[in-house]
Amino acid sequence: MIPLQPELAGHHFSVEMETGTGKTYVYLRTLFELNKRYGFTKFIVVVPSIAIREGVQKSLEVMREHFKELYxxxxxxxxxxxxxxxxxxxxFATSNKIQLMVINIQAFDKARAILNQENDRLSGVRPIDFIRATCPIMIIDEPQSVEGDTRKMQTKRSQALESLNPLCTLRYSATHKNPYNLLYVLNPIDAYDLRLVKRIEVASLVGEDGFNSTFVGLKSVDNSKGIxxxxxININEPAGPKKKILTFKQGDDLYLKSKExxxxxxxxxxxxxxxxxxLETAQSAWARLVSGLKRPTMN
Structure with a gap:
């Protein structure tokens, strides 16, 4: 049950969806619904990394005909x-068609970024000013990673997001740190009960010497100074992949910690x-890592 809030916390709206349950499809379809019902045409999807940006682009390519048939x-x-x-x-600013721009936060979170600089090819106008003039609807994929230090309500990256002058911001994540105006929750238990995800119980996912498949091993847990x-895990290093023991807290992303x-x-x-x-465990929607287990079991 989502508690009722007495008033809106700004124009930010959060949707909590467990990873692996079709989050990208949901927010892309939301854009088309907003166009169909209210006529909005300007949308920006902000992602935390180039790899996720490429994943969204691939989804758009694969689903192009699907969305055309649906709408x-x-x-x-x-x-x-x-x-x-x-x-x-x-x-993006002048077309009458639906416009969807996918951009990673690193492209505009600093003043020296090209998006923030006056440009002769645009008659001396900053590219960001074209975007600001449209008051786009912004979608943030994994806001806890996009915004940076989630212990703070305002960061340099969150200020950069506001510089795009969004009409409103839709925030999609499985692990919100700041769940403004929470609209919907699909938690790990619901996702599992609905058979939207699998659960794997393992000590490590492949042999200790492998780098070609997913590997995670739980070494210890500690609650002396925070849990x-x-x-x-496998981690990318300049000399090549290697296994390394790292410290994680709730909400940490193995993809980012492993250097993508x-x-x-x-x-x-x-x-x-x-x-x-x-019962020492570290859990995600996809895996439960238990020290001492001999081999993986699936259910």
Missing amino acids: DQVPYDSFVYDPKQLGQVRQ KARLQ RLEYQHGWLVANISCEPG
Whole structure:
């Protein structure tokens, strides 16, 4: 049950969806529904990394015909922001079609970013000013990763997001740190009960020497200074992949901690850590890592 709030906390609206339950599809379809019902045409999807940005782009390619069939062949343009193709930003602002721009936060979170600089190709106008003039609806994919230090209500990145002058912001994540105006919750238990995700119980997911498949091993848990778990994972290093023991807390993303190894891209968020003696676990929607288990079991 989502508690009723006495008043809105700004124009931010949060949707909590367990990883692996179709979050990208849901927010893309939401955009088309907003166009169909209310006529909105300007949308920006902000993602925390290039890898996730590429994943959204691939989803758009695969689902293009699906959305056209679903929404009566409505014309729309979707593109990934490229500082070398600023004409797309002008098109975003001036076209009557649905416009969907996918951009990673690193492209505009600093003053020196091309998006924030005056440009001769745009008659001396900053590209960001074209975007601001449209008051776009903004979708944030994994806001806890996009915004940076989630202990703070306001960060440099959250200020950068506001600089786009959004009409409102829709926030989608499995592990919100700041769940403004929470609209909907699909938690791990609901997702499992609805058979939207699988649960795997393992000590480590592959042999100790493998780098080609997903590997996670639980080494220890600790609650002396906040609840934490020490997990051994594969990590990208300049000399190549290696196994390394890192400290994790609830909400941490193995994909980001591993320096963006693709094996951890979908669903590897630490959802819960138990320090109860004999029941030491670190859990996500996709895996439960238990020290001492001999082999994986699935249910």
